[in-house]
Amino acid sequence: MRAWTVRGGWDGHREETALETGAAIAGWAEVRHDFSEQSTFDDLCALLDECYPAESPRTRKNWAHQIWRFLHEISVGDYVVMPRKYRDVVAIGQVTGDYEYQADQPPGYRHIRPVKWLRTVERAAISGDLRDSMGTLLTVSELSRRDAAERVKMLAENGTDPGYSGAIAAPDDIDALIADVDAAGSRQLSVRDLLGLWGFGRRTSEALEEVGSTLQRHGLTVRPDFTTVQLDSIVTVVASDPEDTEATSPASGSEAVEATPQDLTWRVGNVRQQMDVVSVKRSDSLHRAIELMVTKRLSQLPIVDDHHRLLGVITWESIAHRSITGAGVELWDARAAQFPPAAHSEQELFSRMEDIRKFGFVIVVDSENVVTGIVTAADLADELEARVTPFMVLEELERRLRHAIYGMSPDLLKSVGKKKAEKPEDLTLGNYSYLFENPAVWKWLGWPFEQAGIVERLRAVARYRNEIAHWNIDAPENEPQKLADARELLDLLKLVTPVTR
Template sequence: MTDIRMTTGGAGVTRAWTVRGGQSGEREQAALAEGRAIVGWEELGDLSGCASADDVGELLAKAYPEEAAGTIDNWKRQLWRFITMDIGDYVVMPRKQLPVVAIGTLTGLYEYLPQAAPGFRHVRSTDWLRPSVERAAIRGDLRDSMGAFLTVSELSRRDAAMRVQVLAETGSDPGYVGAVEPPSGPAELVHDVQTSGTRQLTARDLIGLWGWQRRAAEVIDLVDHELASHGLRVDPHFTEVQLDRLVTVSAKETAEAEDAPGAVPGGGMRAPGEKPDVERPTDRDLTWRIGSLPFVREVITVRVGDPLSHAVTPMIEHDFSQLPVVDHNSVLRGVITWEGIARAQFGGGTATVSQAMDPHPETAREQEELFRRIDRIQKSGFTIIVDGENAVIGILTSTDLAGQLKARIEPFTLLEELERRMRRLTRHFSMDELPQKIRKTRELGRQFTLGQYAFLLEDPHCWAKLDWPYDQQHMLSRLRIVTKYRNELAHWAVDAPAEDAEALAATARLLKLLKIVDLDPAA
């Protein structure tokens, strides 16, 4: 076998990796003090002779004979990443108990230290350039990719390596502007996770891998089942965020062996040889979350030390009732309202943002239950949406809530009125005049479904009796579009029905035509 210490991975391109300091952060202090990146797997011996991930897998299988094949496969990929990372690559170590990450560069090849304490023997020499970069300084997409449950994963998309380099140099994340190219299908998603450890994509693109565009109940169950069958998890869950928000997919079986074979995230234990549970659709939390609603993400903010004019100008210009007050990392420090501005200006002199702000604004996170928050949003008029680092990511106002209520109710009210008018316009048909296909429905005393009215409109005799001043084929085409829309709405969906704007507009236009032949004076 080739001695891994004689190679460096050979990629020739600087990359960035997350290497965690243990499930409880137990390796973090030693890593920083000794200038090393360290991983666990204390039952595992020297990996220097391994020439491939499969070689690592063989040693893992011998060291942990009671572990499932999927666990061994996951572990071998993580360890192979660790021992083949290039010298000069960037390493990020999220601190478990602190709101910071450590960033360094690899300076040495893989080493096995047999004299070190168990769990501290697999190491890479590392120059920790910045041992305490604030997590809030890192943009949400990059921070989420660092948040994977894997011990070792690659930060490979959205200019991640370059951004980590800038973070190491300046302590600030330049961010990334642009779309995320989704995998071509479920197989490529699995491949990407196996290769890098994680894969980011939007919630819309995730369900699109299985051919869906809206998150109806059966779609959610299908995607949940498919992800579980491939051993994948998604964080946050794709129902908890807006359709175009990023989610991070990683392997469900991610924990390294820390204290004993079979250790799993959170300190639980699997029985020897037991496979991880596959999450059933019924296990999923079905609660509506703040993140299920669209809210303003391009939030105008001001700094604590700014002159008050920096707040007044945009508030007047955009007709805002409030502005979040943040620090240099967009961490929320308070909120400015017109009431606060008035108080500050009564004091005379040159007022500042700090004098006018309320330091205790109404806040919420995307994962919080929506309906528990509605009363408070209505009372204050708004809530500022923050992430886990208390950085501002959006704002939701009572006006936004009213708009969402309209978006979710309007399609149903239009369809209900449309069906009632169709019923009234066609009730004068006798049983003998009805097309054979729908007579049985009338005989049973039932109302026609929206789709059944198409049989009436396409029948020459019925169309002639209706005597509508419209093109028959146009009306049929419009009715079929609306019927399809109606059937889709019959299935519960996270996304507002109004998202299908074309079908909603078609419904409104058809209703307008019916109002005229129904002699509605308001039409």
């Protein structure tokens, strides 16, 4: 059993006909021939060359692969999902027959697979990773990863997605990523693994420029935008399909604002936050909420519906207010009368800082209002510590190095190669490795360390300083080994420079 997405046109124009007639409809209005008459893939390519001479060879080859799947790879018994374009729902059905060419239908409605439509589910009922996989712009694509077929089956049977929490193996390289997307229409991986394909560990301006331009050049995009989420968040790389101008039309359910490749704005989704959110339902008791808040040490709890969509918030303040006023005893009666509007991961963080200051938190939701995280004042404090600590360590390193060479003669200072190096303040952190290479300088210092080891440590720390000198989306703490190396050098310097100026 396999699962497939067969979309109903870039503007949803085939959706109602598909549901009314019990069919998955492939489109390709210019092909007014029975596809099954093409016995080989090359024959199919030749037919598309004839019908779409103005399109690029790459586009026609892409379409041929999609049509081949529709004809030969989709089997009777497989599941089909059709995201509705202008509705927050997805139709799910099961294939009941082979490909048919219906010559009496209008162009664009002739290529069909019989389908028994089983259920329509709200998009919010589908976990974000599977929902993003359905957001590919290809007309026909397979849902193959993270137990997708079994999850679609469960959605068809009872309207619930059991989800999937296992790790995702990254492609071997950039070419493998492109090949995976070409074959299936989408490929999921973590942001960290995506950057790693280009050799980057953080989202620097250079990383965003190179990754973004390469993806764009190959007609690929990332949902949600990889600049707006955590490094270890799962994103979906999807391909566009130029048929019926779908290449320029957003995928249904993927309306989040995408940052430009050069965008280094600090966004709500970039802050390390509570992602596995504890919540209560409206039907839960107030005692249940209090128990969770005490045992989990929480100051607030989202109140959600059966699909985890945000309905309200309960806080210690709102519970106290209920007790004082003698309001009802139900959990809903104790909800906060005021709480900050929900945030989206792509929003600029500073636009929500006042809410976090005033209320102590903002709840993060996705495009379906499903709760995905909470950013608290404590989370911001942790983020600030992660960003400031490397600079504090480097600042102390530089002060101790400067203290170590006070009293050194100008002649020795000039051995660093800087003509104007007449006092310690003239040196930058990057200069010290060159200065300490000088045997006379090392003798003057009289340190009980190996000269070559200290010089190499200084060079590594100088490189680290250069890497974090400019603002980047991710905190320097995301490269903990380099910070640890800087701390080790600082510990050594503390032994020989006990006092700093």
